[in-house]
Amino acid sequence: MARLIADRIGHLLLVLWVVTTLTFLLFRLMPGDPTLNFLSPSFTGETRAALLHGFGLDKPIWEQYLIYLGQLLHGNFGQSFLQNAPVSQILWDALPNTVILTLVSLCLAYAFGIVAGAFLAFRRGGLAEAVAIPVALATRAAPEFWLGMLLLALFAFQLGWFPTDGAVSPGGSLGSLGQRLLSGDFWWHLCLPALTLTLFLQGLPLLLMRATMLEVLNDEFIVMARMKGLSRWSIVIRHAARNALLPVVTAFALGLGASVGGNVVIETVFAWPGIGRVLVQAVQGADYPVAQGAFIVIAFVLVVMNTMADLAYALLDPRVSVGARR
Amino acid sequence: MRCSIPGCRSVRAARPVLRFLRDEPFAAVGAAIYAVIVAMAVFAPELAPYDPRAILRDGHRIARYLPISAAHWLGTTAGGHDVLSQLIYGARTALEVGLTAAVAVVAIGTLLGLLAGYLGGWVDKLVTRLADVVLGLPFLPFMLVLAALTAPGVRVVIVSVALLLWPNTARVIRSQVLSLRERAWVEAARVTGCSTGRIMFVHVLPQVLPLAALYGSVAIGWAILAEAAASFLGFGDPDSISWGVMLQNAYANQALGRGAWNWFTPPGLAIVLMVLAGFLISRGSEKLLFPRLAEP
Secondary structure, three states, X not given: OHHHHHXXXXXXXXXXXXXXXXXXXHHHOOOOOHHHHHOOOOOOHHHXXXXXXXXXXXXXXXXXXXXXXXXXXXXXXXXXXXXXXXXXXXXXXXXXXXHHHHXXXXXXXXXXXXXXXXXXXXXXXXXHHHHHHHHHHHHHHOOHHHHHHHHHHHHHHHOOOXXXXXXXXXXXXXOOHHHHHHOHHHHHHHHHHHHHHHXXXXXXXXHHHHHHHHHHHOOHHHHXXXXXXXXXXXXXXXXXXXXXXXXXXXXXXXXXXXXXXXXXXXXXXXXXXXXXXXXXXXXXXXXXXXXXXXXXXXXXXXXXXXXXXXXXXXXXXXXXHHHHXX | OOOOOHHHOOOOXXXXXXXXXXXXXXXXXXXXHHHHHHHHHHOHHHHOOOOOOOOOEEOOEEOOOOOOOOOOOOOEOOOOOEHHHHHHHHHHHXXXXXXXXXXXXXXXXXXXXXXXXXXXXHHXXXXXXXXXXXXXXOHHHHHHHHHHHOOOOHHHHHHHHHHHXXXXXXXXXXXXXXXXXXXXXXXXXXXXXXXXXXXXXXXXXXXXXXXXXXXXXXXXXXXXXXXXXXXXXXXXXXXXXXXXXXXXXXXXXXXXXXXXXXXXXXXXXXXXXXXXXXXXXXXXXXXXXXHHHHOO
């Protein structure tokens, strides 16, 4: 088991290195003058030269690359063009909002999906199944931002139950993370974006839970439990559901990684001040250091969660863990 | 040299397709949705009541935000365009983006899966490592950055989909090829002296093509969702008429605040139906949606 973990972490570091290198190449070797990507065209010639020197952009590319890696290791992403702040600070301000939105939605979606999926597997072939499966598939087929638009139009504009955008009411300020978590206003603003994301995400755990439950219910140990005369509910909850949960747990980890990047559109619809919106605004405003930093952070979260999912699968799979115990 | 091994013969395509549709009612519904969308795209000029780009007039004023009526079945937009006509022409963009991207994804995924599965060894390792790196690149952010660094538009969408979404297809094709290469007729081809390349592309490839096509139908959906997201975020082609651009226009012109449901509901529904059709066509959609988990 220790070897597996070491192997996965080594693999994680390799992928992270390749991804950061690709990002470096993507931002610097694109057609056109790379310095234009990193220096605002509005700078004068002298400031430009001074900044080029300051950024180390007059150095050969391999030296720039080494500096880039060194700075990344120190958590330094450079300075924003548009805002007078270091990129790392902008990203750190935005990341918690994205994480809160994602975690709340994922937990709601998985709680609902697991229960509904188990129920559907239990009641196989019923009317509930004929309705629920196409609906679950349809929510996965819908563009997230369109779901958000429908909810906005209905609950925010038509009914006025929820605010239309942002994370604080006009005149308020976001405050520290602790203040945010304690502020009712913040949670009130979170409702619609979280509901949208939950709707979008619940289809996967539902379908997955149903599929694995159906598989598990046909397994030998369930037949055994039935032969022992255990009650139906005891079989479903204590024996089948526990085993069917494994792939769902893995999907949760994968979903967390993918959502942080995928939230780009939902955060834009609701003007939610998360890292996805930071990326979109940076890209639209040609604020390349911020765009690069946001991209790297999102990719890091994705890669780390992919590894966690792999590890979770290996750790939780009874076949693997039984083997390890012996 | 001509061989008479089963994989050699061309597949009689029509019969299995019909049988598939009869046995899989979900797939039949999906195919019917595709048929309608293809018809919309092909006959767009005949079907659309107005020129989708024409700014319509209502007396002297531009016909903005008209509700649903006999003249405009789905009303008009803020710019005085007919929503139904845009919706019908949008099918063209959707098919164009969806099919191009799907063909690209399936071609890359199938080729890499075939090479990795059949050749094994370092090729297999290389492809697996490559897939891991690609899975570590977040899709939408990658597309945004690529659009910002090159030029916004449909091409970026297709390139991003092709570059980032092949690992799923490759994984499944690879495991399929792993089992196919052990079959007797592959062995027979090897013994009769067929070259490795010939066995791979003439004998094994046709066997995995149906599976690849199923993945393609899902990839069409991903590509359309990607185009919609790119358009919505302002990185689409603003001059094209697509469902994503329609939604972006509606959002940017306060259609939500005005309650112009007739404007922003239909394009979204069209996207849902088209993506759903892909899911329905691919049997056992649960597994296809999450191939990572299908093989422990």
